[in-house]
Amino acid sequence: MQEDISILKGLHPGIVLERELKKRKLAKGSFALSINEFPQTLGAIAKGKRNMNTALALKIEHALGIEEGYFMILQVFYEIKEEKRKQYSNQHPDLSKLRAILFWDTKMEKIDWQQQKRAVIQRVFERGNDQEKEEVNRFYGKAAVNQVLKNKTQKKDAS
Template sequence: MLSISEKYKGIHPGIVLDRELKKRAIKQRPFALSIGEHPQSFNAIIKGKRSLPISLALKIEDKLNINEGDLVLLQTYFDIKKEKEKLQKSTPNISLIRRILFWDTDFDKLDWVKNYRAIIKRIFERGNNEEKKEIIRFYGNEKISEALDSASTLPINLHLES
């Protein structure tokens, strides 16, 4: 049988905890008070709005007879997932963009957020459809239009076909 951390990897531990409490017909407020936690703080954790601290996770695991460390691992996996999502949002899929388009700069040091106008202009002047699609996906049509309007470049269809 899979442990909780393996079964729910990447899901906030509060959501899993909420399911577990409902499954056992345990009310949140009395449970929170029984482990010495403020009901409001406990509710925020259950709703996924707050991280689950290790000390509280250990109390919960002990009280509910869950394998020690499962909730902590869930929180860690959830934090890793959030961090990966942040990284994906901060750069486009660079495997789809030819480095040669940026021959005059260090491609690995491009600031995709700060230099968005220059990057968008370059891709739409010299890039292929795949590169343009990726830039549209990453920046969105509004930011593309803003950058291209200020550049007075060739009119580009922002809804490229697959």
Template sequence: MDKRFEKYKGIHPGVVLERELKKRSLKQRPFALSVAEHPQTFNAIARGKRGISTALALKIEKELGLEEGTLVLLQAYYDIRMEKEKWERAKPDLSLLRKSLFWDADIDRIDWNKHYKAVIQRVFERGNEQEKNELVRFYGEELVQSALNTGRTPRSFHIPGASK
């Protein structure tokens, strides 16, 4: 990978490409046509809305005189970053939740998305402020409030940090 692009690891390659085109005073549409790509597709890539294929990356790198594989590697690093972020969002920070709250289940095997209502209701009934705050961070204030309002009995829990 071209050394000047090392600092962009984890950033969408389209963003880097757009900066490179601006630096060289090249317009997107004519450049897209010069590499035989639809301008709309090229624009979606440049805005970070679409990934870049290996074939297109090679054409762009050749046209711009970049080291072969630079954009593909940037796409790979971006994909890795997105996947890691998805993993991090998959469950709350378990170090902040007492296992005793989930005495009847293996806390490591709970499907946090499928059973969100039961989890939220249990933590807001029996949990401390730190545990409640973690669920608000993980699920979001709106989903927590919704889960608390759909229980069998009306609940009026205060969500930490929520406006009254």
């Protein structure tokens, strides 16, 4: 289970549940009824619109023969990911020092600067000017930037 969880960290447990039900060829509606739950509840969870709760997680795990606590662990990791996303959403480099043309394929206000750190660093260091590189170094730190650039060079050398 630990191996599965490290791969699935940050995914909503509903996505994993949906996949598990498809794999077992179980319809969400009839499965929900079989565990005395409303099909709408299970549907909302499977779509990621509603969080998993402990009582429901235990019912699902018991019915599917999955280790107890599996879905709640996924729920906690999902909530951690979402909380980090909220905390970091206001943290970004000084956008006045970055040209929008560097990110021609996306809106700069939509960039998740932490999640897409590697791509941002690579793009700025491939196409950016000195001021933009300085700002990326300031925002991420020189050690992080050097690590990303070093990894990129190693991947190039390996191919």
